[in-house]
Amino acid sequence: MVLRHAERVVPPSGPSAWLTTLTSAAMAFLAVFALALALASGRLADRWTEGLANSATIRISAPADQMDRQTQAVLDLLATTPGVALARALTDDEQRKLLEPWFGPDLPLDSLPIPRLIEVTEDGTGYDGEGLRLRLAAEAPGAILDDHARWRVPLAVAAGRLRILGVVSVVLILGTMAGMITLAANAALATNAQVIRVLRLVGARDAFIARAFVRRFTLRALSGAAIGTALGMLAVAALPSADAAGGFLTGLGFQGAGWLWPLVLPPLAAVVAFVTTRNAAFGKLREMM
Amino acid sequence: MIAFDSVAYSYGGAGLLSEVSLRLAPGSFHFLTGPSGSGKSTFLKLCYAELRPTAGRISIFDRDVRSLDRDDIARTRRRIGIVHQDCQFLDHLPLAANVALPLTVTGRDTPVQDLSDLLAWVGLGHLADALPPSLSGGERQRAALARAVIIAPDVILADEPTGNVDWEMSLRLLSLLVELNRMGKTILVATHDLTLIRTVKQQVAARVLRIRNQRVQLAGADL
Numbered sequence: 001m002v003l004r005h006a007e008r009v010v011p012p013s014g015p016s017a018w019l020t021t022l023t024s025a026a027m028a029f030l031a032v033f034a035l036a037l038a039l040a041s042g043r044l045a046d047r048w049t050e051g052l053a054n055s056a057t058i059r060i061s062a063p064a065d066q067m068d069r070q071t072q073a074v075l076d077l078l079a080t081t082p083g084v085a086l087a088r089a090l091t092d093d094e095q096r097k098l099l100e101p102w103f104g105p106d107l108p109l110d111s112l113p114i115p116r117l118i119e120v121t122e123d124g125t126g127y128d129g130e131g132l133r134l135r136l137a138a139e140a141p142g143a144i145l146d147d148h149a150r151w152r153v154p155l156a157v158a159a160g161r162l163r164i165l166g167v168v169s170v171v172l173i174l175g176t177m178a179g180m181i182t183l184a185a186n187a188a189l190a191t192n193a194q195v196i197r198v199l200r201l202v203g204a205r206d207a208f209i210a211r212a213f214v215r216r217f218t219l220r221a222l223s224g225a226a227i228g229t230a231l232g233m234l235a236v237a238a239l240p241s242a243d244a245a246g247g248f249l250t251g252l253g254f255q256g257a258g259w260l261w262p263l264v265l266p267p268l269a270a271v272v273a274f275v276t277t278r279n280a281a282f283g284k285l286r287e288m289m
Numbered sequence: 290m291i292a293f294d295s296v297a298y299s300y301g302g303a304g305l306l307s308e309v310s311l312r313l314a315p316g317s318f319h320f321l322t323g324p325s326g327s328g329k330s331t332f333l334k335l336c337y338a339e340l341r342p343t344a345g346r347i348s349i350f351d352r353d354v355r356s357l358d359r360d361d362i363a364r365t366r367r368r369i370g371i372v373h374q375d376c377q378f379l380d381h382l383p384l385a386a387n388v389a390l391p392l393t394v395t396g397r398d399t400p401v402q403d404l405s406d407l408l409a410w411v412g413l414g415h416l417a418d419a420l421p422p423s424l425s426g427g428e429r430q431r432a433a434l435a436r437a438v439i440i441a442p443d444v445i446l447a448d449e450p451t452g453n454v455d456w457e458m459s460l461r462l463l464s465l466l467v468e469l470n471r472m473g474k475t476i477l478v479a480t481h482d483l484t485l486i487r488t489v490k491q492q493v494a495a496r497v498l499r500i501r502n503q504r505v506q507l508a509g510a511d512l
Contacts, residue, residue, distance in 0.1 A: 203367035204394035
């Protein structure tokens with residue numbers, strides 16, 4: 001039978017205890033949202049970049065009696081254009097669905113001067129956009145080529161930057177957590193100066209003393225971050241689904257394996273706490289004889 | 290064991306000790322006396338490397354203290370039992386855990402029977418689970434002594450160990466130190482109580498060192 005007190009040499013209570021747990025929980029909660037933002041932005045950027053990168057739309061605005069002729073002319077022209085893999089005119093139903101979010105389901109397409117849309121899919125080599133525009137101007141004066149670059153590129157750039165912002169936010173949150181834990185650890189070390197003096201007096205090495213603090217702060221950060229992450233994931237799960245309402249904000253969340261990413265936060269918080277508390281402890285101990 | 294060679298120590302420009310040269314031989318018993326503020330505690334702190342000399346050389350177990358890093362100092366203190374006047378316990382741990390602390394910090398387990406025997410030796414067997422703040426001055430001093438000896442040190446340094454206890458308890462504490470000295474431990478006791486020194490000198494061949502005018506001298510018949 002033996003006595004084991006190595007983990008108990010530091011008094012268990014004090015403001016630094018709940019401060020570390022609370023800070024870790026709050027930071028992990030925020031980090032979950034930052035992660036969700038980063039991942040959702042990433043998905044959006046990928047979708048806009050990849051999904052529309054090889055496609056273009058030709059919009060034909062012509063009097064009703066010329067619409068079919070110009071449409072056919074454009075399709076014929078596209079059929080002989082190098083770099084175009086597929087070209088097809090959208091059906092009335094497809095056009096109605098495109099406009100449905102703005103005008104509702106009962107749009108009288110026939111009675112409105114709606115342009116005809118032709119979807120163009122590029123092959124691997126791509127087409128000569130400027131040459132195609134010149135040929136369209138000659139063959140079908142009402143046809144305008146829209147390669148989506150005008151809106152796709154800035155949106156993809158914005159989504160990419162949102163992703164970076166999300167990642168930067170996670171880093172900043174972890175940095176803030178490190179700062180808070182360092183302050184809490186320093187406060188705990190200062191509060192327990194007498195304990196440290198006694199331990200040094202009886203022959204404790206700095207590593208032993210530091211370990212007592214590091215273990216405690218690491219466990220507090222781990223448990224706090226676990227709570228914060230769980231609450232954050234629940235909050236993200238409770239957001240309206242993208243299917244229900246559509247749009248970027250409702251798409252903010254995790255999909256599939258993306259739900260595993262927040263699980264990285266508690267161990268990451270523990271590592272941050274371990275490193276910062278260890279540095280703080282050894283720094284403080286060096287100040288003492 | 291511990292040797293001072295022309296050691297001086299000053300703090301904030303004020304000299305506390307100067308030209309101190311002496312040697313604590315293995316198995317010796319020394320008293321260190323002098324008025325309050327004369328430097329007794331400073332001398333003891335120099336002995337266990339809590340302070341470093343501002344001049345001269347101190348060797349502890351044949352190593353110059355200037356060459357000791359923090360881990361070396363920790364290892365050195367495992368060979369020195371220290372009894373402070375204010376005892377310095379971890380108030381949140383029971384007495385038994387406090388007494389076992391020198392072993393705990395080295396990662397060694399303390400057999401309960403050994404701990405019980407040690408506490409019984411200092412007359413505290415019934416207080417193993419008591420918290421330090423609940424102990425009397427004499428009980429704390431005896432507990433500090435038990436903590437100092439649990440790791441079987443080569444040297445025991447006691448700084449005014451009888452400062453907070455009555456005469457009877459003072460004699461009891463000193464008799465424990467004498468007993469340890471007979472077991473081969475090197476003992477240095479700092480005290481201003483000359484009556485106590487005279488009484489204990491009848492039991493053990495102790496040398497008395499006196500701090501006067503920053504110097505440590507061997508006290509003679511005038512004690």
